[in-house]
Every structure is written in structure tokens, then in C-alpha cells.
Amino acid sequence: MRDALIVGAGPAGLSAAIAAAGSGNGMRITVLDEYPRAGGRLLGQLHQEPDGSWWNGIKEASQLMERALRDGVDIRTGVSVTGLERNGDEGWTVWTNEGLFQAKRLLLATGAAESAIPVPGWTLPGVMSIGAAQVMTNVQRVKVGNRGVVIGMNVLAMAIVSELRLAGIELAAIVLPPKNALSGHASDPNRVFNSLLRFAHMAPNPMFRWGASLIRPSWLQRLVVAGYPGSGLRIWDTPLQLRRSALEIVGTDSVEGVRVAKITPDGRVVAGSERFVEADFVCIAGGLYPLAELAAVAGCPFRYAPQLGGHIPLHAESMRTPLSRLYVAGNITGVESAKVAIAQGAVAGTAMALDDSGGASIALSAELERAISRVKQVRREAVIQFHPDIERFREQMYLEQGTILRYRIN
Amino acid sequence: MTFGRIELHPVLGKLPDAPLIEVVFDGQRLFGLEGESIAATLLANGIRKLRVQEESDNPRGIYCNIGHCMECRVSVDGFSGIRACMTPVKEGMTISSGIKLPLPFRHTPPSERSGGA
Ligand SMILES: Cc1cc2nc3c(=O)[nH]c(=O)nc-3n(C[C@H](O)[C@H](O)[C@H](O)COP(=O)(O)OP(=O)(O)OC[C@H]3O[C@@H](n4cnc5c(N)ncnc54)[C@H](O)[C@@H]3O)c2cc1C
Ligand code: FES
Numbered sequence A: 001m002r003d004a005l006i007v008g009a010g011p012a013g014l015s016a017a018i019a020a021a022g023s024g025n026g027m028r029i030t031v032l033d034e035y036p037r038a039g040g041r042l043l044g045q046l047h048q049e050p051d052g053s054w055w056n057g058i059k060e061a062s063q064l065m066e067r068a069l070r071d072g073v074d075i076r077t078g079v080s081v082t083g084l085e086r087n088g089d090e091g092w093t094v095w096t097n098e099g100l101f102q103a104k105r106l107l108l109a110t111g112a113a114e115s116a117i118p119v120p121g122w123t124l125p126g127v128m129s130i131g132a133a134q135v136m137t138n139v140q141r142v143k144v145g146n147r148g149v150v151i152g153m154n155v156l157a158m159a160i161v162s163e164l165r166l167a168g169i170e171l172a173a174i175v176l177p178p179k180n181a182l183s184g185h186a187s188d189p190n191r192v193f194n195s196l197l198r199f200a201h202m203a204p205n206p207m208f209r210w211g212a213s214l215i216r217p218s219w220l221q222r223l224v225v226a227g228y229p230g231s232g233l234r235i236w237d238t239p240l241q242l243r244r245s246a247l248e249i250v251g252t253d254s255v256e257g258v259r260v261a262k263i264t265p266d267g268r269v270v271a272g273s274e275r276f277v278e279a280d281f282v283c284i285a286g287g288l289y290p291l292a293e294l295a296a297v298a299g300c301p302f303r304y305a306p307q308l309g310g311h312i313p314l315h316a317e318s319m320r321t322p323l324s325r326l327y328v329a330g331n332i333t334g335v336e337s338a339k340v341a342i343a344q345g346a347v348a349g350t351a352m353a354l355d356d357s358g359g360a361s362i363a364l365s366a367e368l369e370r371a372i373s374r375v376k377q378v379r380r381e382a383v384i385q386f387h388p389d390i391e392r393f394r395e396q397m398y399l400e401q402g403t404i405l406r407y408r409i410n
Numbered sequence B: 001m002t003f004g005r006i007e008l009h010p011v012l013g014k015l016p017d018a019p020l021i022e023v024v025f026d027g028q029r030l031f032g033l034e035g036e037s038i039a040a041t042l043l044a045n046g047i048r049k050l051r052v053q054e055e056s057d058n059p060r061g062i063y064c065n066i067g068h069c070m071e072c073r074v075s076v077d078g079f080s081g082i083r084a085c086m087t088p089v090k091e092g093m094t095i096s097s098g099i100k101l102p103l104p105f106r107h108t109p110p111s112e113r114s115g116g117a
Helices: A011-021 A040-044 A057-070 A130-139 A155-166 A189-198 A206-214 A218-226 A293-298 A338-356 A362-381 A390-400 B038-044
Strands: A002-007 A029-033 A046-048 A054-056 A074-077 A081-087 A091-096 A099-108 A112-114 A127-129 A147-151 A170-176 A233-235 A238-251 A255-262 A275-278 A281-284 A288-290 A302-305 A310-313 A326-328 B020-025 B028-033 B073-076 B079-083 B094-096
Touching: A002 A011, A002 A091, A002 A338, A011 A029, A011 A040, A011 A057, A011 A338, A029 A099, A040 A057, A040 A130, A040 A338, A046 A155, A054 A057, A057 A074, A057 A130, A057 A338, A081 A293, A099 A293, A099 A338, A127 A130, A130 A155, A130 A281, A130 B038, A147 A155, A147 A238, A147 A255, A155 A170, A155 A189, A170 A255, A170 A275, A189 A218, A189 A238, A255 A281, A288 A310, A293 A326, A302 A390, A326 A338, A338 A362, A362 A390, B020 B038, B028 B038
Parallel strands: A002 A029, A002 A099, A029 A074, A099 A326, A127 A281, A147 A170, A147 A281, A170 A238, B020 B094
Antiparallel strands: A046 A054, A081 A091, A091 A099, A112 A288, A233 A238, A238 A255, A255 A275, A302 A310, B020 B028, B073 B079, B073 B094
């Protein structure tokens, strides 16, 4: 029997494995991941840091993987976890396509998934989620098309638009999704504009960044949206069309283009403003939500946290869940950047090691506290913030739970 | 139509060298690169349609590319329901796309039956 089993070899899972394996307890750890390569969603990431250096996800992932292997962690890829069961108070059994795995402690680090926004025509080949284009471009290095349209504007879409441009792929436009029961605020120009301001610091254009810093008051935002140019403002040489919405994706065997129309500042289509935009691929950017099914199967209680992307398994700052010997880390606890996931992984790995020692190790207790404060620091400094209120929300959530969960040896 | 591979990337550099892998897709011989997914090999060969919707016959391709949506399911060496985005190509693999299935128990209004009402 293993001391710990980790589901997910993304930044959170790998960093947890490193922390636990390096804790000096001699823990035997196995990490399972269904993707053929370790690294999770970190693999596709590529952006410039404020100091000008590049965050190259492939490099970061292979460094994490090498460290874990050096510490004796057993990493198995191509293994899908489909179910799990608690073995009384002894640990967990996990079902996979490669048979059963048992361990004394289980960490779920399954990350996040993309929400889809159904748009008429979205099942045509050549229509994909924006994250699909990221992986095809940066990891598989195959071109998804020559000229695309992005439907949806959020921080992930903007990051990936810059990555597609970097790979020499042309984008005809970034437009809003059509207003329907599922698109919600994502098709409301005023709401979207407000959220765009939060990641204007990522824009390559200094005018854009400077402009955004001035447009804080909400009356001014409404004024800007009302006067927003129909052809859009250019960002990475791509028109960001806040006042246009996709109506339908058109094509017979694959994408041929998108019907778009002008919309009013509150998102209604302007009659007679329709136009056809030629494109050979379409990316739908619906945002991310925590991928937490396995925690539900385990029987972990959940909490609804819109700031963190949806329903999240209840957990303490120490990444312990209310279930005995079950831990969570990374985007399963809320959508944030990979650096935060790495920091959270270190907390979970240390908590597992501390609990493995029966809670006796003073050194590990101290290390756990340090790892927890590191998460907060990394969160504050994150370049990509998926929501403005994450820090406050988490503080409050952890406070409400009181200290029992945080300090309980799990 | 193929859009090609990203041979030279300004930050990621040259496409890493990898041995060619030969596979068969719906009877057609194709080459992929070792380590890449079936979906990547097919796209690099200009194939986007991986199956049809079993009932409507509408074409389908990848959607999420990371194993979540099941849109990319194909048959590999006789096993059906394999995710093309999650499965690496292997030498000699036989891949087939999903087809329209018969609907023997579906009620069809007389006016829509072949041969007319
Ligand atoms: C498509 C996509 C693109 C993203 N792009 C960016 C970006 O550009 N910048 C950014 O800052 N953040 C991005 N993110 C957010 C991203 O989730 C975090 O940056 C970070 O990767 C989270 O780390 P993690 O370890 O929690 O999860 P992940 O990195 O998602 O890793 C989770 C791993 O768990 C595996 N897994 C899940 N379920 C199972 C199962 N049942 N069985 C076996 N294995 C399983 C997955 O295969 C995956 O490898 C993106 C997220 C997604 C979904
Ligand atoms: S494309 Fe979604 S599972 Fe393969």
C-alpha cells in the first residue's frame, strides 16, 4: 500500500508530490494522470512576466516532473481515475482503467475544465474551446487553422489570443457570445468591459494599459462602452469587438465563417447590422470551473463559490477536507493561476506528510504554516487573476470554517 | 486541407525532432510524429472530422482537446470510444471514425418514411 496517491500530475499534484516525498518521512507516493504527459494545463501556458522573462509551461512542467522523479515519486500517465471508495478509516481505493490503486492518503488535484457556451453551429469540426487551441498550438504544435474568430472575452481568452498570434495564427475578430439562457453576463458588453479592465495590464499596448487605469468609475465605463468603436480596438493586432456578437457559426463539413451582428450596450442585436466574417476555425471561450467530480464521488461536502469558478469541495487552508485522509489542491479548490496551484500543492504535500507523522513533527508543522503563507503571497502577486475577489473570498471562507479543520490531523 | 505544423516558434523554438509514426485512418495511410495525439496527427494531415453524430449524421471533431468532452471518440484497433485527443499515436495503429448507427426502434412519422406516406 502506498502512503499517498495523488490524482492529477498538474502543477498542484506534482508540487504536492515533491513536498511530501521531500519531507523526510520516506513516503511512497504515486501520481496518476490520464493525459499522456505530466504537467496538466501548465503545459500549454506561455506568457511574459512583468520583468520581461517568459513563463514557458513546458519547461516549468518538466522541471517539476524531474524533481518529483528524483525524489522517488512514481508518476503514471495515461491512467484515468473513474471512481473511488473509502476503506473505513484506513485510506482510499481508487478505480482506474489500469486497475485498482490503494493508499493511506488521497489528494485530488484534478484542476479545472472549460465551460462551453453553445452557439448555433458549434458542433461543426473546426469549432473548439479556446483551451483546445492552446494545447494544439503550444503542446502539439499543429495549426488549428489560418484565420479564426474567438467568441467570448475573459482572461483566459486574452492570454490564449496572444499565444495564437505568437504562433503566427491570424484572428479575424474577438466577439461576444449571443445572448441566451446559458451565456449570462458573458454577452453583456458593460459587464464584460468591466472585467476586461482587470487584465488590461497584460495588453501589449501601453496606451491600452494606461487608458484602462483611468476608466475605473462605472459611469465612465458605461460611457466608453456606449461610444466603443464598431470595428473594435486592436489588441495583439486583433479587433476586440465589444459591441459585436456572434449569431451563428456557418459551414457544411467544417467552419466557413461566423455570422455576427452589432449589439447595443446592453447586449441586444441591432436589426439589419448582420455581417459574415470568414474564418476556418472558431474558439469558444466560456471560462473555467473547478473539475471536482471525484470529490463529489468521495462524498466530500461542497460549497458554491462564484468567485472561484463554481462548486468547490469544502477544504481548509491546510488543503485538508472534512473527510478523513482526503486532501485537495490546485484548481479543484478554485480557478487560479499555475503558480498558485504550485504553492497550494506544497501545502497539501506538507499536510499529508505531517499527518503521516501523526502530527508529531514540529518541523513539518512549521513548514505547513510557511507553505500556507506562501500561497497568500503568490496569490497577491499573480499576473493572471481570474477574479478580483479571490483573496477576500478565501480569507472569509477559511475563517468561517473556524480552526478545527485547519489543525485537525487528517 | 492541412494548416500545417508550427515548425518554428518565436519562443518555443524549433519543433522537436521525433520519429515518424505510420497509422491508418479509415483505410488511409497517414504519418504522425511520435508522442503526439491521434487528434494532432489527423489535424496535421488535414482531417478534422473524427466521427458523425450517431443519430443525425452531423460531422464532429475535437472540442476540448484535453479529455473532458468525449466529442473526439474514435475506434482504435477495434476498441470503440477512444478519445483521439488523449491517445498517443503508435506505429501500425488502425483508427476508424464513428459512423451513423441504425435507429430500428425510432418512431418515424409516415410522411418522413422513405417512399413517402
Ligand atoms: C484549458 C485550460 C487552459 C488554461 N490556461 C491557463 C493559462 O494560460 N494561464 C493560467 O494561468 N492558467 C491557465 N489555466 C488554469 C489552470 O487550471 C492552472 O493554471 C493550473 O494548471 C492548475 O493546476 P492544477 O494542478 O490544479 O490542475 P491541472 O493543471 O489542470 O492538472 C490537472 C491534471 O489532472 C488530470 N486529471 C483530471 N481528472 C483526472 C482523472 N479522473 N483521472 C486522471 N487524471 C485526471 C488532468 O489530466 C490534468 O493533467 C488553464 C486551464 C484550462 C482548463
Ligand atoms: S476533444 Fe474533448 S475529449 Fe477529446
